[in-house]
Amino acid sequence: MAEETAGIRIPGHVAIIMDGNGRWAEKRGLPRTAGHAKGCEVLEQTVRDCANIGIRYFTVYAFSTENWKRSVEEVSGLMHLFRIYIRKLQKVAMEENVRVRVIGERRRFAPDLIAALDEIESVTKGNTRMDFVMAMNYGGRDEIRRAVVKLAGLVRSGALNPEDITEETISRALDTGEIPDPDFLIRTSGEKRLSNFLLWQSAYTEFYSTPVLWPDFNKEELLRDLAVYGSRDRRYGGVKTK
Ligand code: FPP
Numbered sequence: 001m002a003e004e005t006a007g008i009r010i011p012g013h014v015a016i017i018m019d020g021n022g023r024w025a026e027k028r029g030l031p032r033t034a035g036h037a038k039g040c041e042v043l044e045q046t047v048r049d050c051a052n053i054g055i056r057y058f059t060v061y062a063f064s065t066e067n068w069k070r071s072v073e074e075v076s077g078l079m080h081l082f083r084i085y086i087r088k089l090q091k092v093a094m095e096e097n098v099r100v101r102v103i104g105e106r107r108r109f110a111p112d113l114i115a116a117l118d119e120i121e122s123v124t125k126g127n128t129r130m131d132f133v134m135a136m137n138y139g140g141r142d143e144i145r146r147a148v149v150k151l152a153g154l155v156r157s158g159a160l161n162p163e164d165i166t167e168e169t170i171s172r173a174l175d176t177g178e179i180p181d182p183d184f185l186i187r188t189s190g191e192k193r194l195s196n197f198l199l200w201q202s203a204y205t206e207f208y209s210t211p212v213l214w215p216d217f218n219k220e221e222l223l224r225d226l227a228v229y230g231s232r233d234r235r236y237g238g239v240k241t242k
Helices: 021-027 032-053 065-070 070-096 111-123 140-156 167-173 219-231
Strands: 013-017 056-066 099-104 130-138 183-189 207-208
Touching: 021 032, 032 070, 032 130, 032 219, 056 070, 065 070, 065 130, 065 207, 070 099, 070 111, 070 207, 099 111, 111 219, 130 140, 140 207, 183 219, 207 219
Parallel strands: 013 056, 013 183, 056 130, 099 130, 183 207
Antiparallel strands: none
């Protein structure tokens, strides 16, 4: 572990927008779901790699609130993969001492998938090496909307004074309430947009876009990307390291 990361400053919280599964499959004449399947395998390995490298929080954008608009075949293909890979990730999390947390509005998923998400969170609750955060039916604006509804309810009941609402109050009302803001956000496949991911939390996050498609992502690419983070002089947010 120490040699692999020698000389590289490791961010405490790394987030990834896993993009490019569809293009990876199309380039090979395969259905888009084949790209998502390869993407799931890559995610399984990346969870192990992040834990081994010493990353403390690792967050991925697995399914956005916008992803429901994709074709019925693609959405049901993704749901099928989630059912398989949530189980596999649970095994990986237990082997690697990783706690899994789910952010997003899970109630829109089928009952068996909700049960699998509840289970992976409760079974891994005592694990301490890394927190792996899966954004599932997640949208930054929807998360902020839900936090506002929650705080408005507290105001209405008299438990909270509007004047007492601080940035900290809002941060804690988000799905990521117990999770520090990301230090480094990687987006694969060359895209340079946030796409509604961690909008509030990314205020001071370093952003990096790599041309590598998610199904081609691996530990070497992760370390290359982390070296980019290490070379930057962070002025705001996170822990000042320079
Ligand atoms: C974006 O690629 C990727 C997704 C919409 C899904 C990402 C999900 C996974 C890798 C699986 C996660 C699995 C679990 C169990 C949490 P795209 O289809 O937008 O690619 P394109 O831009 O090339 O079309």
